[in-house]
Structure formats: C-alpha cells, structure tokens
Amino acid sequence: MNLTEAVRTGLAELADPAKAPAMRAYMKSELPFRGVAKPARQRLARRVFAEHPLPDLRSWRATVLELWHGARYREERYLALDLTGHRAYSSWxxxxxxxxxxxxxxxxxxxxxxxxxxxxxxxxxxxxxxxxxxxxxxxxxxxxxxxxxxxxxxxxxxxxxxxxxxxxxxxxxxxxxxxxxxxxxxxxxxxxxxxxxxxxxxxxxxxxxxxxxxxxxxxxxxxxxxxxxxxx
CATH class of the missing domain: 1.25.10.90 (Leucine-rich Repeat Variant)
Known part of the structure; x- marks a missing residue:
C-alpha cells in the first residue's frame, strides 16, 4: 500500500456519514465529505506520513498531485495540503x-x-x-x-x-x-x-x-x- 492508498483507506475507516452532509453544506463543496473532523485527520496524517516516507522531491510532488486531482472526497485534498507542509519535507x-x-x-x-x-x-x-x-x-x-x-x-x-x-x-x-x-x-x-x-x-x-x-x-x-x- 502506498501513501495515497493509505490516506484513502484511513479516511474510509474514520468516515462518519452522519456528519458528512453538514460539512459539505458548510463548505459549499462540490466534492462530498467523508465526515472526518480535523483532529482525526491530523492524527491520520501523522501516522500515514510516518509509515510511508517519500524518497525525493519528484515522488513527493507526484503524491501531492495524485491525492489532489484524484480526490473523491474533500478530506483527501486536506491531506494533500498537510503533505505539502509536513516537516519531513520542509527543506524542499x-x-x-x-x-x-x-x-x-x-x-x-x-x-x-x-x-x-x-x-x-x-x-x-x-x-x-x-x-x-x-x-x-x-x-x-x-x-x-x-x-x-x-x-x-x-x-x-x-x-x-x-x-x-x-x-x-x-x-x-x-x-x-x-x-x-x-x-x-x-x-x-x-x-x-x-x-x-x-x-x-x-x-x-x-x-x-x-x-x-x-x-x-x-x-x-x-x-x-x-x-x-x-x-x-
């Protein structure tokens, strides 16, 4: 499982369909939500980023864009943004x-x-x-x-x-x-x-x-x- 797959699997496991419609309505989002609140997303990001380190700038950028453009839920894009700011890649x-x-x-x-x-x-x-x-x-x-x-x-x-x-x-x-x-x-x-x-x-x-x-x-x-x- 690569980082993109780990993000999507993790979000699916944390999904709360009861919260998702209100989150989507508040954000006026075309993309649906999984219903995963920010604290849970942050914990997921810390875990999957640590478990799936990216070796170079090229693979990091490709993963960001894969998460972003392939997103089926808005939270996937939030994780893409988290990846752009992750401390492990700050030197880039x-x-x-x-x-x-x-x-x-x-x-x-x-x-x-x-x-x-x-x-x-x-x-x-x-x-x-x-x-x-x-x-x-x-x-x-x-x-x-x-x-x-x-x-x-x-x-x-x-x-x-x-x-x-x-x-x-x-x-x-x-x-x-x-x-x-x-x-x-x-x-x-x-x-x-x-x-x-x-x-x-x-x-x-x-x-x-x-x-x-x-x-x-x-x-x-x-x-x-x-x-x-x-x-x-």
Missing part, C-alpha cells in the same frame, strides 16, 4: 514549488484551500526568497483569477516585522476596487494583521484610501478604533 520548500502551489490555488478555488496555501506555503517562501517571489506575487495581484489575487493579498499574514510593506500596499491597491467578497475580506484581514506590527501605518493607509470598501475598512480597523481611530 522554495520558489521552485510556486508553480505547484499555483496549480493547487487555481484548481482548489475556495478559501479553505487557498488560505492555507497563501499563509503557510507561499508566505514562508516569500520571506525566504523575496527577490524571486515578490515580482511573481505582484503579477498574481493583477491576475484574472481571484484566488491568485487573494493569495497575493494575504500571503504575508504571518510575516510580522518581516512584512514587505511595499508589496502589501501594491497588492491591496491592485484590488481595492474589486467587489468580490473574498478579496474585500482578504484586504481587511491583511491590513488588520499588519496593524499588530505597525498600527500607525495602517491608519495612514486607510485614511489615504477612501475607496476601501466598508468591509475592508471595518476589518482593517477592528482593533484600532477609539481615541486613536481613523476618522473620515
């Missing part, structure tokens, strides 16, 4: 993986997949290799695909003091007029997160951009209102 994380993550972002096309990839895969690669990744994300910020644009906006959620402010500003401004809910929410989220590091910068940015949607503005200033808030 670099700009050469961005085409893989782009493929998962575009074909996943929903917030549960995209947000994990943006913040926990693309973001760390940006911090490690900004010279290569920054220009790519600037192109993504203006791409026709809204999920690549959302990725560009929110990929620095974990950057803290290492946030590339010029990139954040560029990606937000590129999408400031877009009516899409996920982009507006993402803009607010990205600004709110940066406000933990530099609240004055976020206040100035909001003041300077009256075209921000009410949703983006509200999210950006969520923890900054009061005597020092931004006034229109």
């Amino acid at each position: 994380q670099g700009p050469e993986l961005l085409p893989l993550y782009e493929e998962l972002i575009v074909t996943g096309a929903w917030w549960d997949f995209v947000d994990e990839l943006a913040a926990r895969r693309v973001g760390p690669i940006l911090r490690a290799a900004p010279e290569t990744t920054d220009p790519l994300l600037r192109r993504w910020a203006r791409d026709a695909d809204r999920w690549k644009r959302r990725t560009a906006v929110i990929c620095q959620l974990g950057s803290k003091q290492d946030t590339r402010v010029g990139l954040l500003e560029y990606c937000v401004e590129a999408n400031i007029d877009d009516p899409d809910f996920f982009l507006r929410k993402g803009i607010g989220w990205a600004l709110r997160q940066h406000a933990r590091v530099d609240p004055e910068w976020v206040r100035r940015f909001v003041r300077a951009h009256p075209g921000l949607s009410p949703l983006s503005r509200r999210e950006a200033l969520k923890h900054l209102e009061g005597n020092h808030g931004v006034h229109r």
Whole structure:
C-alpha cells in the first residue's frame, strides 16, 4: 500500500456519514465529505506520513498531485495540503514549488484551500526568497483569477516585522476596487494583521484610501478604533 492508498483507506475507516452532509453544506463543496473532523485527520496524517516516507522531491510532488486531482472526497485534498507542509519535507520548500502551489490555488478555488496555501506555503517562501517571489506575487495581484489575487493579498499574514510593506500596499491597491467578497475580506484581514506590527501605518493607509470598501475598512480597523481611530 502506498501513501495515497493509505490516506484513502484511513479516511474510509474514520468516515462518519452522519456528519458528512453538514460539512459539505458548510463548505459549499462540490466534492462530498467523508465526515472526518480535523483532529482525526491530523492524527491520520501523522501516522500515514510516518509509515510511508517519500524518497525525493519528484515522488513527493507526484503524491501531492495524485491525492489532489484524484480526490473523491474533500478530506483527501486536506491531506494533500498537510503533505505539502509536513516537516519531513520542509527543506524542499522554495520558489521552485510556486508553480505547484499555483496549480493547487487555481484548481482548489475556495478559501479553505487557498488560505492555507497563501499563509503557510507561499508566505514562508516569500520571506525566504523575496527577490524571486515578490515580482511573481505582484503579477498574481493583477491576475484574472481571484484566488491568485487573494493569495497575493494575504500571503504575508504571518510575516510580522518581516512584512514587505511595499508589496502589501501594491497588492491591496491592485484590488481595492474589486467587489468580490473574498478579496474585500482578504484586504481587511491583511491590513488588520499588519496593524499588530505597525498600527500607525495602517491608519495612514486607510485614511489615504477612501475607496476601501466598508468591509475592508471595518476589518482593517477592528482593533484600532477609539481615541486613536481613523476618522473620515
């Protein structure tokens, strides 16, 4: 039994058909669910990844794509994402993986997949290799695909003091007029997160951009209102 088979067998054994419909409805998923909650999925991932180590980058990438594109249940894609972030393969994380993550972002096309990839895969690669990744994300910020644009906006959620402010500003401004809910929410989220590091910068940015949607503005200033808030 290979890793893909072990994942599918393990999910089948953990399946809870009574929970599956509600999980599918909440996520508005085309793929059905097995009904396996996140803690059980994580335990399964730890076990099967340890039992089926992958010898090289080529086999790791092939397994990720096999789980992803061959998924019959949404949890299989969650395990594929877990595999991309497994610590045993952390040394392979670099700009050469961005085409893989782009493929998962575009074909996943929903917030549960995209947000994990943006913040926990693309973001760390940006911090490690900004010279290569920054220009790519600037192109993504203006791409026709809204999920690549959302990725560009929110990929620095974990950057803290290492946030590339010029990139954040560029990606937000590129999408400031877009009516899409996920982009507006993402803009607010990205600004709110940066406000933990530099609240004055976020206040100035909001003041300077009256075209921000009410949703983006509200999210950006969520923890900054009061005597020092931004006034229109």
